[in-house]
Amino acid sequence: MSRLVVVSNRVTLPQKSGDAPAGGLAVALQAALEERGGIWMGWSGKSSGSKEPQPLDMRTHGNITYALTDLTKTDVEEYYHGFANRVLWPICHYRLDLAEYGRKEMAGYFRVNRFFAQRLAPLIKEDDVIWVHDYHLIPLAAELREMGLKNKIGFFLHIPWPPADVLFAMPVHEQIMRGLSQYDLVGFQTEHDLDNFGGGLVREGIGERLEGNKFSTYGRTFKGGYYSIAIETEEFARFAKKAYNNAIVRKARQSVEGRDLIIGVDRLDYSKGITQRIDAFDKFITLNPAYQNKVTYLQITPKSRSEVPEYEQMQRTVAEQAGRVNGSVGTVDWVPIRYVNRSVARPVLAGLYRLARIGLVTPLRDGMNLVAKEYLAAQDPEDPGVLVLSRFAGAARELTGALLVNPYDIEGTAHAIARGLTMSLDERKQRWEKMMEHLKVYDINRWCDDFLKDLASA
Known part of the structure; x- marks a missing residue:
């Protein structure tokens, strides 16, 4: 069985004895990782003024290795507080009036995704399956492909996906759509979100929807699906x-x-x-x-x-x-x-x-x-x-x-x-x-x- 590699903005570490149980998502991902053996990588939540990256904080619990990376204060401001949460979040929630686009923040978002890819790539084995989570990391597959990785890479979006009229008001919508095309499977919460995604491709003339929820765009064919997240x-x-x-x-x-x-x-x-x-x-x-x-x-x-x-x-x-x-x-x-x-x-x-x-x-x-x-x-x-x-x-x-x-x-x-x-x-x-x-x-x-x-x- 292939090893599973999960990548998310933040990582849920195993609960200490006596703590309240973790949420269902953490429990499910930890179970899947434990079964296959694997890595869960993400931001440690720490930021520093240093521009030189510290070594990954590697922690092994059972069959899972947790790989945590620090970010600089500039990274956090531009990637997390900036583009992710002041552009992508409001747009995906249909709030164009609250989206504050800035080229500096946009550049920081793509820069941090490249940084994540550079830190992750040396850990990847040839038959690993990579599962990327949420809007913070949409460009990650494109960065990994650029480095030559041919692994299966899936993406799941935990928030809504807006219709074309909303999405394409974002100045960098093409880079975002191109980033999603680099995954083998793009998962959404509902069929409505999946239809918004496919409809946007067709409406803008940048792709087509094929049979079996497959999409063709930017020279790639990949699958879409909807998977309503649940609890234990x-x-x-x-x-x-x-x-x-x-x-x-x-x-x-x-x-x-x-x-x-x-x-x-x-x-x-x-x-x-x-x-x-x-x-x-x-x-x-x-x-x-x-x-x-x-x-x-x-x-x-x-x-x-x-x-x-x-x-x-x-x-x-x-x-x-x-x-x-x-x-x-x-x-x-x-x-x-x-x-x-x-x-x-x-x-x-x-x-x-x-x-x-x-x-x-x-x-x-x-x-x-x-x-x-x-x-x-x-x-x-x-x-x-x-x-x-x-x-x-x-x-x-x-x-x-x-x-x-x-x-x-x-x-x-x-x-x-x-x-x-x-x-x-x-x-x-x-x-x-x-x-x-x-x-x-x-x-x-x-x-x-x-x-x-x-x-x-x-």
């Missing part, structure tokens, strides 16, 4: 059941004092629709005054990319908005919105999911959204909660038992919250069981196996 469903369900009795979760349950709990969990990001969600909750209370003092909305939002000005501004905006709603509809003995602006330990989070009557997952645009899947897996089968889900999340194409909403429709989302809180037990169970059966079949291991099987045959 049954393991997370067992974990959540146990976590429900976590000491912090017990305190949270007592503090709710018999009120229905609504939970939202998101990184602090403009794509997550947090401000619209707070408005929808405010509208729900206004339209349903009988729920005053009978419901609590818990929004957990860890800080994200605070070095990027848009995110720093958003942090202030969300905090001010939550404070405004609490001030306008709250009472002496009731704080309607509890806003937590930091990370919460995974056992606590799993227990809170199980406690919540509604999971409010309403991104403006999302590749998949695993919070929706974790919320469902955490539920008590005898008394499951209701998932209120944005139709613009990739997960909406799988989780058909959710209450689907347009997050831009504030009043519509407010009505969905009311419907979820009044839904009968029989309907809740029927909807949940349908989605849970799907998640048991299409779990993270199935996702990993399906991608690698298609890459092997590409």
